[in-house]
Amino acid sequence: MAAAIIEFDNVTFAYKGGRPVIDRASFSISERDQIAIIGPNAGGKTTLVKLILGLLTPQQGSIRVFGESPAETRHRVGYVAQHLHFDSKFPLLARDVVLMGRLKQWDFGLTSRKDREAAGTALEQVSLGDCAKRPFAELSGGQRQRVLIARALVSRPEMLLLDEPMANVDHTVEAEFRQLLTTLAKDMLVLVVSHDIGFVHREVRHVVCVNREVHLHPTTALDGGILADLFGKNLRVVRHDHDCPDGEHIHHDGTPRMQPHDNP
Amino acid sequence: MTTLEILNSPFVRNALIAALIACPLLGVAGTYVVMKRISYIAGAVAHSALGGIGACLYAREVLGWAWADPMIGAIAVAILSALVIGLVTLGGGEREDTVIGAIWAVGMAAGILFIKEIPGQVQLNSWLFGNLSVVTPRDVTLVGTATALTGLICFLFHRQFAAVCFDDEFVRVRGVSVTFFYLLLLCLVAVTVVLLVRVVGVILVIALLTLPAAAAATWARSLPMVMGAATLLCVIAVVGGFLISVQANLVTGPVIILLVAVLYLAAVALRKGKPATRSADG
Numbered sequence: 001m002a003a004a005i006i007e008f009d010n011v012t013f014a015y016k017g018g019r020p021v022i023d024r025a026s027f028s029i030s031e032r033d034q035i036a037i038i039g040p041n042a043g044g045k046t047t048l049v050k051l052i053l054g055l056l057t058p059q060q061g062s063i064r065v066f067g068e069s070p071a072e073t074r075h076r077v078g079y080v081a082q083h084l085h086f087d088s089k090f091p092l093l094a095r096d097v098v099l100m101g102r103l104k105q106w107d108f109g110l111t112s113r114k115d116r117e118a119a120g121t122a123l124e125q126v127s128l129g130d131c132a133k134r135p136f137a138e139l140s141g142g143q144r145q146r147v148l149i150a151r152a153l154v155s156r157p158e159m160l161l162l163d164e165p166m167a168n169v170d171h172t173v174e175a176e177f178r179q180l181l182t183t184l185a186k187d188m189l190v191l192v193v194s195h196d197i198g199f200v201h202r203e204v205r206h207v208v209c210v211n212r213e214v215h216l217h218p219t220t221a222l223d224g225g226i227l228a229d230l231f232g233k234n235l236r237v238v239r240h241d242h243d244c245p246d247g248e249h250i251h252h253d254g255t256p257r258m259q260p261h262d263n264p
Numbered sequence: 265m266t267t268l269e270i271l272n273s274p275f276v277r278n279a280l281i282a283a284l285i286a287c288p289l290l291g292v293a294g295t296y297v298v299m300k301r302i303s304y305i306a307g308a309v310a311h312s313a314l315g316g317i318g319a320c321l322y323a324r325e326v327l328g329w330a331w332a333d334p335m336i337g338a339i340a341v342a343i344l345s346a347l348v349i350g351l352v353t354l355g356g357g358e359r360e361d362t363v364i365g366a367i368w369a370v371g372m373a374a375g376i377l378f379i380k381e382i383p384g385q386v387q388l389n390s391w392l393f394g395n396l397s398v399v400t401p402r403d404v405t406l407v408g409t410a411t412a413l414t415g416l417i418c419f420l421f422h423r424q425f426a427a428v429c430f431d432d433e434f435v436r437v438r439g440v441s442v443t444f445f446y447l448l449l450l451c452l453v454a455v456t457v458v459l460l461v462r463v464v465g466v467i468l469v470i471a472l473l474t475l476p477a478a479a480a481a482t483w484a485r486s487l488p489m490v491m492g493a494a495t496l497l498c499v500i501a502v503v504g505g506f507l508i509s510v511q512a513n514l515v516t517g518p519v520i521i522l523l524v525a526v527l528y529l530a531a532v533a534l535r536k537g538k539p540a541t542r543s544a545d546g
Contacts, residue, residue, distance in 0.1 A: 017349070024469045053437055055433075055436065055437070074437055074438075074439055075438065075439050077437070079432065079434065079437045081431075081433055084431060089481060090298075090299055090429075090430055090488055091481060091483070091484050091485055091486050091489065091490050092426070092430060092487060093486050096486065096487070097430070099423070100426075100430070100434060100435070101438070103424065103427055103435065103438050103440055104438070104439075104440065105424075105439065105440045105441060105444075107423055108420045108421070109419060109420055109422075111423065135485045135486070151434070155438075197277070220459055
């Protein structure tokens, strides 16, 4: 069996003085694949991401990423955060943002030609090759999110970790996004955090369910029972298959695809 | 006296040269301050520097320590304040705005006490609002040296500084020390704000740091453009302020500050006149 890419062994984490946010989590991911991390809001998804990145240290248990401690291997992970608290007028070109993905502690002065070429390649990977010299602040939400993915890709990571990548993206470009992530998942492990069960599409074969407890399920096993355990409610799961003809189901922009049963 | 005669006075000339040398640094450091939204930190650091100025003046005038230079005292206290504020804001434990306000006031209180205890002609006002007639060639050398050093550091680490200002969480994930570069950036800001204390004083300098960069950021598309334009606006404000104040027989520091405020308002007004670019949420 291949060595595990991510291995959690009985991991418990609580923020200072609080209840455990992640409770005795044990799971292991050993294949390059596209995996969704799902769970309700405030269920611990972002905490799980920060544990994988080694930005947080568990009180109990051990975490190995690529067989080492997460802080050691953080540079092998491409990370796209949920929120970017940047000044909306921050004067940076798209290429400058991508180049941050190559930044090292002791890089001096101007960027190298190699770095600039890598940034160009990464932008092409996300189909923004012609936007390199456009101001980041002038791009649309979807374009910005792709620039941030390019920033994560430019360091040639072995794992891509995206926290709620659809949150700031128009639903019309979602399909494009799934396509991009599916393509990327051929070369690396792609972990996508989502509170939206609708994200779990055909190309996602495993799902990590997080609600204090953490469980890894094959997507095929995902049924009402598991989801009810996860979200604590009886859920109506909306099947989300993009091969179905137009008009057969309706997408409401902004509404969750996952709603509690209206029936008593 | 004609304008030319006044500009020929060695003190005024020293002051003008020192101010012009500091302009590029104000443009660069001011851009980071505006982008990182830490102008209140820069304000606290500048005001607290009065403590160092007062202590050094007292040591020199009353205790007779000839080596105690108020500018050195200002730089030392400003860096100390910057480090304390930086560590508090990074730690996130204390209420950072309270700490910033306290350092702001405590530094000034100490400075005022020291300066008021000095017998004779030491004028508090000239340190608060600037006074051209106290700028010595030694000050010019000091400003030049500090500008060269900080300019070099800015050039070497401009990518780290920009990244820390833009998205510090990502910088941390890249394994780059946010603590180190944030504190280094605050030290650069500290040195920058005290360089022009002789010319514009500890209270007014904050406007000369932030307004040119804020004006430039209304239209510039990249960081180097903002920095360049901010430097240029700074030069215009300094030279214009000198000429106007000398002509009209006014205090130079406040005239420079009002001029830079006019430039900022003009930039904002011109921006308003243009069709808006795509909004932040695209």
